[in-house]
Amino acid sequence: MQSNEAQDLAQIKKTLKELLVSDLSLEDIKPEEIRDDEVLFGEGLGLDSLDAVEIVVILQRKFGLEVKDLENRKDVFYSIDSLAKYIYENRKKNS
Amino acid sequence: MNIRKRGNKLGFWFFRTSLKWTGLSGAYGLLYFVCLYYLIFDRTAVSASMAYIQRRFRGINSFQKYHAVYQLFISQGKSLIDRYYVVSGLGRFDIELRGYDRIKSLLSDSKKGLILLTAHVGNWQVTMTTLEKLGRTVYLLMSPEENAAVKDSLNIDSGNEKVKIISPDNFLGGVIEIMKAIDEGSIVSIMGDRSYGHSASEAVLLGDRAYxxxxxxxxxxxxxCPVVVLLSAKVSTKKYFVDVSHIMEPRFSSRAKKKEELEGFVQEYAGVLEDYSAEYPYQWFLFHDIWRKENKAVN
Known part of the structure; x- marks a missing residue:
């Protein structure tokens, strides 16, 4: 049986992938086709800086996180794994 | 043309000395000779100006084109002298601020800040100091090569806490810092007439498609948040105006229409600049071919 943390993380990743595909209008890719460790920007999924704006908005509006905490956090935007981990830790902290 | 980059120490000394001894008029007088030199010998500066000049003044002959480039060089020279005049404390300019009440009310009605969309027109570095009375921190999205000149003109290194710089070379083009600044109620100034390799949209400008x-x-x-277009122009030897009355509220009606709607916003902005160039043709310092397709970056 999965721990609560693993279940929460899995759910966050699933939601994130769905939001990325819908809110960023990603064409020719389905949420389940995005790998957890796939690099989001540049190589990999090929997102750009304007997609980053949308991701910040997703983090603010869908997950209740604050943009001020994201400054100098390049590591957070690396992959679905890193984003999900950040959301899990900070949502918990804020709640 | 950029006198700061192109001039030498002796040249700067001449300008500084004439400014101190003869005032603005004397320093402007020197420009007519200096700019003639650049018109004849600086092919890079001349060709950089031609993309704009030949579209702004369609149907003119070669001699008239070179004359227009000469006028543009002189106008930019005056702008640089004016900047030095203010920075060195030799004097100030009268600045008429148009649209201040609207921008003030926008900021007081919302906790969020706004984006100030500037262009290479007039003397935005000098005129932006008038916005200090809004009491908000102004962040300039600025490439490193422009930082030195701007830092001088806005006294950023002299402890001016109200004006700060965000480099587009930061992670993801500085968008996280921009979002944070807007969220905190600050003003973020972005140059709108040059993409510096970032993503661009097409718009018709002076009869041709530009990026x-x-x-x-x-x-x-x-x-x-709103986008406030900032324009400025020199209207007499000692007077500038700053216009922040054109306000846009860009919103997307749907994801599918995003690209089309972005082009609409860009076209509106291009229209504002075209109107500006109709009135002040020699104060849009467009030394860059924004009509060239290569400038449409894929980023």
């Missing part, structure tokens, strides 16, 4: 960066509109739509 403008669209990040200001895209960020504003996501951050739900």
């Amino acid at each position: 403008f960066p669209h990040s200001a509109f895209s960020i504003a739509a996501s951050a739900q």
Whole structure:
């Protein structure tokens, strides 16, 4: 049986992938086709800086996180794994 | 043409000395000789100006084109002298601020800040100091090569806490810092008439399709904040105006229409600049071919 943390993380990743595909209008890719460790920007999924704006908005509006905490956090935007981990830790902290 | 980069120490000494001894008129007088030199010998500066000049003044002959380039060089020279005049404390300019009440009310009605969309027109570095009375921190999205000149003109290194710089070379073009600044109620100034390799949208400008960066509109739509177009122009030897009355509220009606709507916002902005160039043709310092397709970056 999965721990609560693993279940929460899995759910966050699933939601994130769905939001990325819908809110960023990603064409020719389905949420389940995005790998957890796939690099989001540049190589990999090929997102750009304007997609980053949308991701910040997703983090603010869908997950209740604050943009001020994201400054100098390049590591957070690396992959679905890193984003999900950040959301899990900070949502918990804020709640 | 950029006198700061192109001039030498002796040249600067002449300008400084004439400014001190003969005032603005004397320093402007020197420009007519200096700019003639650049017109004849600086092919790079001349060709950089031609993309704009030949579209702004369609149907003119070669001699008239070179004359227009000469006028543009002189106008930019005056702008640089004016900047030095203010920075060195030799004097000040009268600045008429148009649209201040609207921008003030926008900021007081919302906790969020706004995006100030500037262009290479007039003397925005000098005139931006008038916005200090808004009491908000102004962040300039600025490439490193422009930082030195701007830092001088806005006294950024002299402890001016109200004006700060965000480099587009930061992670993801500085968008996280921009979003944070807007969220905190600050003003973020973005140059709208050159993409510096960032993503761009097409718009018709002076009869041809040109490429403008669209990040200001895209960020504003996501951050739900307004875009205020900042224009300035020199209207007499000692007077400038600053116009912040053109306000846009870029929003996307649907994801599917995002690209089309972005082009609409960019076209509106291009129209504002075209109107400006109709009135002040020699104060848009467009030394860059924004009509060249290569400028449409894929980023």
